[in-house]
Amino acid sequence: MARGDGEEGGHCKRGRGAGDCKDNDDGENGPDKRCRVAAGSTCDDGEAGDDGTGDYNISGDETDGDGDGNDEDLIYYYSDDDEEAEVGASTIRCDDKRYVVLSEDDVHDRQAKDTAEVAEVLSVPPGFAAVLLRHYKWGKMRLKEEWFSDDRRIRDAVGLPADGIPVPMARSRRELVCGICFGRFSPGEMRSAGCSHYYCDECWRGYIHAAVDEGPRCLSLRCPNPACAAAVVRELVDAVADGADKDRYARFALGSYVDESGGRIKWCPGPGCTHAVEFVGCAGDDATDVLCRCRHGFCWSCGEEAHRPVSCATVRAWLSKNNSDSASAIWVLVNTKHCPKCRRPIEKNQGCNNMTCRAPCGHRFCWICLEPLGVGHTTCHAYRPRLDNVVVAGGNGVPAEEQRRQQAKASLDRYLYHYERWAANHRSLQQVLKDMAALDRSELGKMADTVRASATDLRFLTRAYEQIAGCRRVLRWAYAYGYFLDPVRDAAKRRLFDHLQSDANRSLERLHGCAERERKQLCAVAKCASSADIAGRYRSYKKKLENLTEVTQRYFENLVKAFETDLAEVKPAK
Structure with a gap:
C-alpha cells in the first residue's frame, strides 16, 4: 500500500471540452460515472496536455499504441467520491488510518x-x-x-x-x-x-x-x-x-x-519482523488490513495475510478448501473410472483402451464402454443406450456415475480456475516485494545516479511499487470471492465480477509494466544520452507513472468497495 507522504498529482476535472463525463446507465456497472480523458484534458495543476497515462515511448515522446502520436481516448470508471481521494494515501484506503x-x-x-x-x-x-x-x-x-x-x-x-x-x-x-x-x-x-x-x-x-x-x-x-x-x-x-x-x-x-496488552497491540507476523502494531480505532468484526513497515500485510481481525476485499470467513473457507482432501477426491473422480467388477478406481495412463484390473480382481474390460473384453466385444463404438444405472429423476438418460463424473469435473475446473489465478497473483506479489527490497538496497541509488535525480525525487517509484503490491493482494483474494459465487444463483454477479476483474487486471498490468519494464528502458537509454535529453525523458516517465499510480489506486478502491458490499448494485435473482 502506498504511504501518505507523496506529492499530490493531477486530478482530472469533470466537465465539457476535451475531457467530458457522462452517466453510465448500462446496468451492471452501477451508479459510477464514465470519464473520457483525451489529450489536452484540463487538470487541477493547471497544465494542459497529455494525462500521462498513454503508452510511453522511450524516445521521450508519448504516443498511443500505434505510434502515430495521437492519444487514444482512455475511459476510466470512478464514483463521485473519487474527487475526495487523497493522492499518496494508503493503497486501499480505510476511512481513516486506524493503526x-x-x-x-x-x-x-x-x-x-x-x-x-x-x-x-x-x-x-x-x-x-x-x-x-x-x-x-x-x-x-x-x-x-x-x-x-x-x-x-x-x-x-x-x-x-x-x-x-x-x-x-x-x-x-x-x-x-x-x-x-x-x-x-x-x-x-x-x-x-x-x-x-x-x-x-x-x-x-x-x-x-x-x-x-x-x-x-x-x-x-x-x-x-x-x-x-x-x-x-x-x-x-x-x-x-x-x-x-x-x-x-x-x-x-x-x-x-x-x-499482554489485551489485543490492543500485536506483533507483526511477517518473517523476521520485530515491529508491533497498535490499533487506535474500532477494529470491528471483519477484515481490517494492516501494512507493517516490513511491507508484510496482515488482517488485524484474523491474523491471516491481508485479504481485503473478502471477509475473514471467506478466507477461512478458502484456505480450508485448499488444505482439504476434497480437491484430491474430485481429481480421482474426474480422472478415473471404476472397475465394473470390484468398483476400484482406475487411472488410464497409457494409450491402449484394453484394461486389466489389479489382482486379486484381474477383470479385463474396455475403457470406453466398460464392457468385458472378449470375442463378443465388437460394438464399442456403436451407439447403444444403457438402461442400467440411469438417473431416472433427471429424465436425460445419463448414467448416474457419468453424471457424477461430469459434475465433479465441472467443480474441479471451477476450483482450478480460481486457484491458479489466486496462486499466480501470490507469486507476482512475492516478486514485487523482492523488487521493492532490491530498490531499497541499491536500485534506487543506481537509478538516481543514472537519471541524475535525487533519491527523494524517486519516491514516486516506491509509491508505485507499493500500489502494485496492494493491488496484487486485492486481486488474489478477489478470486477467492469469485469462487464462492454460485454459478446459477449469482450469474449476474458473476458477469459483473468477471468484468471488474478483467478491467482491474488490465489497469494493474499497465502500471506494473511502466514501473518495471519502462523503468529499465529509461535507465538503459539514459546511460548514453545527453543531460537535457535525460531530464526530458525522466520528467515524462515520472509524470506517466504518477498518473498511472493514481488512476490504478482509484480504480482498486472502488473495486474493493464493490466487493465488500457484495456487488450490491446487482439486483438479486428472483
Missing part, C-alpha cells in the same frame, strides 16, 4: 513511560509498577482506579510488600542460613523478594535461571518458598542474575507489553 506501526524502540519507550508514570502516581518503585501493569494488562486507568479504591487488596493479589522495598537485604547481625542450599552467609549476601524468606545470591541466580529457561512465565515468578506469594521484581533479577539471563528476562518483559 500505528511501532519499532522495538518505540515499544520500549512506551513501556518505560507507562511504568514511570504509574510508579510516580502510585508512589511505588518501577519494579512494583511493572508487576501491577502486567496484572492489569497494561491498562493504566483501571489500575489507578482500583489502586486508590483499595491498594491493600491489589498488593495482596499481585504479591507486593507493604513497605515498598523491592530487594530488601537481611539486617541481622549474625549469619543466616539460606533456605535452599542451607549454607551460612553474612546478612549482606542474603536477599528476599520483599518477604521474610532470605536466600543467597547463588541460589537466587540458579532459581532465576531455571525460571528464565521456561520462557515468559518467569515474569510471574514468586518467592522460592512454596507458601509465599511474594513477586520477584525486575530489580531483584538485575541484582543477582547473570548477563544472559538478564537479557532474556528483559526481552520477555518487553514482549509482555505487546503480548
Whole structure:
C-alpha cells in the first residue's frame, strides 16, 4: 500500500471540452460515472496536455499504441467520491488510518513511560509498577482506579510488600542460613523478594535461571518458598542474575507489553519482523488490513495475510478448501473410472483402451464402454443406450456415475480456475516485494545516479511499487470471492465480477509494466544520452507513472468497495 507522504498529482476535472463525463446507465456497472480523458484534458495543476497515462515511448515522446502520436481516448470508471481521494494515501484506503506501526524502540519507550508514570502516581518503585501493569494488562486507568479504591487488596493479589522495598537485604547481625542450599552467609549476601524468606545470591541466580529457561512465565515468578506469594521484581533479577539471563528476562518483559496488552497491540507476523502494531480505532468484526513497515500485510481481525476485499470467513473457507482432501477426491473422480467388477478406481495412463484390473480382481474390460473384453466385444463404438444405472429423476438418460463424473469435473475446473489465478497473483506479489527490497538496497541509488535525480525525487517509484503490491493482494483474494459465487444463483454477479476483474487486471498490468519494464528502458537509454535529453525523458516517465499510480489506486478502491458490499448494485435473482 502506498504511504501518505507523496506529492499530490493531477486530478482530472469533470466537465465539457476535451475531457467530458457522462452517466453510465448500462446496468451492471452501477451508479459510477464514465470519464473520457483525451489529450489536452484540463487538470487541477493547471497544465494542459497529455494525462500521462498513454503508452510511453522511450524516445521521450508519448504516443498511443500505434505510434502515430495521437492519444487514444482512455475511459476510466470512478464514483463521485473519487474527487475526495487523497493522492499518496494508503493503497486501499480505510476511512481513516486506524493503526500505528511501532519499532522495538518505540515499544520500549512506551513501556518505560507507562511504568514511570504509574510508579510516580502510585508512589511505588518501577519494579512494583511493572508487576501491577502486567496484572492489569497494561491498562493504566483501571489500575489507578482500583489502586486508590483499595491498594491493600491489589498488593495482596499481585504479591507486593507493604513497605515498598523491592530487594530488601537481611539486617541481622549474625549469619543466616539460606533456605535452599542451607549454607551460612553474612546478612549482606542474603536477599528476599520483599518477604521474610532470605536466600543467597547463588541460589537466587540458579532459581532465576531455571525460571528464565521456561520462557515468559518467569515474569510471574514468586518467592522460592512454596507458601509465599511474594513477586520477584525486575530489580531483584538485575541484582543477582547473570548477563544472559538478564537479557532474556528483559526481552520477555518487553514482549509482555505487546503480548499482554489485551489485543490492543500485536506483533507483526511477517518473517523476521520485530515491529508491533497498535490499533487506535474500532477494529470491528471483519477484515481490517494492516501494512507493517516490513511491507508484510496482515488482517488485524484474523491474523491471516491481508485479504481485503473478502471477509475473514471467506478466507477461512478458502484456505480450508485448499488444505482439504476434497480437491484430491474430485481429481480421482474426474480422472478415473471404476472397475465394473470390484468398483476400484482406475487411472488410464497409457494409450491402449484394453484394461486389466489389479489382482486379486484381474477383470479385463474396455475403457470406453466398460464392457468385458472378449470375442463378443465388437460394438464399442456403436451407439447403444444403457438402461442400467440411469438417473431416472433427471429424465436425460445419463448414467448416474457419468453424471457424477461430469459434475465433479465441472467443480474441479471451477476450483482450478480460481486457484491458479489466486496462486499466480501470490507469486507476482512475492516478486514485487523482492523488487521493492532490491530498490531499497541499491536500485534506487543506481537509478538516481543514472537519471541524475535525487533519491527523494524517486519516491514516486516506491509509491508505485507499493500500489502494485496492494493491488496484487486485492486481486488474489478477489478470486477467492469469485469462487464462492454460485454459478446459477449469482450469474449476474458473476458477469459483473468477471468484468471488474478483467478491467482491474488490465489497469494493474499497465502500471506494473511502466514501473518495471519502462523503468529499465529509461535507465538503459539514459546511460548514453545527453543531460537535457535525460531530464526530458525522466520528467515524462515520472509524470506517466504518477498518473498511472493514481488512476490504478482509484480504480482498486472502488473495486474493493464493490466487493465488500457484495456487488450490491446487482439486483438479486428472483
